[in-house]
Amino acid sequence: MATIPDKEPYIQDITPDWYQGKVAKLSMLRLDVVHPDVSGNKWYKLKYNLQYCLGHKLNGVLTFGGAYSNHLAATAAAAHAYKLKSIAIVKGTYAAEQLTPTLQFCKAHGMELIFVAHETYKQKNDADYLHELSLKYPDMHIVPEGGANEEGRSGAGEICSYISGEYNYVALSVGTGTTLTGIVNALPDDRKILGFAPMKRGAYLQDELKTYIHSGKQDSYRIYDNWHFGGFGKHNSELLDFMNSFYTAQHIPLDVVYTSKMMFGIRELIHRSEWGSDSKILCIHTGGLQGNASVKDRLVY
Numbered sequence: 679m680a681t682i683p684d685k686e687p688y689i690q691d692i693t694p695d696w697y698q699g700k701v702a703k704l705s706m707l708r709l710d711v712v713h714p715d716v717s718g719n720k721w722y723k724l725k726y727n728l729q730y731c732l733g734h735k736l737n738g739v740l741t742f743g744g745a746y747s748n749h750l751a752a753t754a755a756a757a758h759a760y761k762l763k764s765i766a767i768v769k770g771t772y773a774a775e776q777l778t779p780t781l782q783f784c785k786a787h788g789m790e791l792i793f794v795a796h797e798t799y800k801q802k803n804d805a806d807y808l809h810e811l812s813l814k815y816p817d818m819h820i821v822p823e824g825g826a827n828e829e830g831r832s833g834a835g836e837i838c839s840y841i842s843g844e845y846n847y848v849a850l851s852v853g854t855g856t857t858l859t860g861i862v863n864a865l866p867d868d869r870k871i872l873g874f875a876p877m878k879r880g881a882y883l884q885d886e887l888k889t890y891i892h893s894g895k896q897d898s899y900r901i902y903d904n905w906h907f908g909g910f911g912k913h914n915s916e917l918l919d920f921m922n923s924f925y926t927a928q929h930i931p932l933d934v935v936y937t938s939k940m941m942f943g944i945r946e947l948i949h950r951s952e953w954g955s956d957s958k959i960l961c962i963h964t965g966g967l968q969g970n971a972s973v974k975d976r977l978v979y
């Protein structure tokens with residue numbers, strides 16, 4: 679039954695040329711390796727949602743996402759592996775012949791795609807809209823965009839079992855902040871969690887996430903939003919060059935939407951001596967490599 683994950687995550691020390699002596703240790707937790715199709719943080723956020731379906735004898739998962747969403751791709755593949763149905767409410771309309779590689783993948787894994795206008799999509803967290811959906815699809819477990827629910831947060835907390843005690847900083851990319859929240863809540867207080875937002879004005883998450891962060895942990899995390907490269911899903915040649923040189927030096931493929939922007943930010947902050955020279959930083963590779971399909975021709979991997 680447990681076909682996912684098919685590989686154990688592991689920690690890999692990294693020594694890019696820009697790290698030299700500025701911090702004591704820089705490592706990467708390779709969650710990207712856990713499964714080719716359900717990679718990175720996505721498996722952890724889905725795990726208890728799938729269990730919920732099985733436990734409540736529901737037919738599958740209904741969730742939300744954009745045309746490049748790693749969450750949709752992972753949900754489609756995971757549901758397929760567990761012989762569950764999956765339905766996606768997709769932001770925007772795409773004709774069958776214009777489907778993005780992500781949506782093609784979803785479809786190939788049996789996901790039903792329901793396209794809605796941006797106006798409708800905006801209602802994704804509204805009680806009325808969700809009620810309507812639950813009446814229409816009573817046999818489905820409705821999971822918010824990005825797996826941002828209690829099941830998602832508690833599954834994400836399990837990532838902490840791979841974070842060894844020697845690190846005083848844990849860095850990761852944030853979208854909804856579900857993974858960060860789960861990790862902050864599950865790690866001891868003496869760790870500082872650094873969240874890197876890949877979109878403009880992502881610092882709003884600092885306050886928004888407080889709702890779900892356990893009391894006493896409100897100062898355990900910090901969100902940086904300086905490295906968005908023009909906005910969510912946007913990139914330039916500087917970022918692509920960085921991804922290529924990082925791969926050449928470290929043999930780690932970063933994704934263009936999330937982890938590349940985090941590592942770019944970390945390089946910048948290390949340059950500026952943001953952290954003391956005795957700092958040990960663990961960067962989490964949250965996966966997302968399927969999203970590189972659109973820039974494949976410009977990457978060396």
Ligand SMILES: *Cc1c(COP(=O)(O)O)cnc(C)c1O
Pocket residue numbers: 718719748749824851852853854855856857858933936937964965966967
């Ligand atoms: C989805 C995703 C994130 C964001 O996860 P949240 O839990 O929504 O914050 C980060 N990195 C990658 C590669 C992702 O695919």
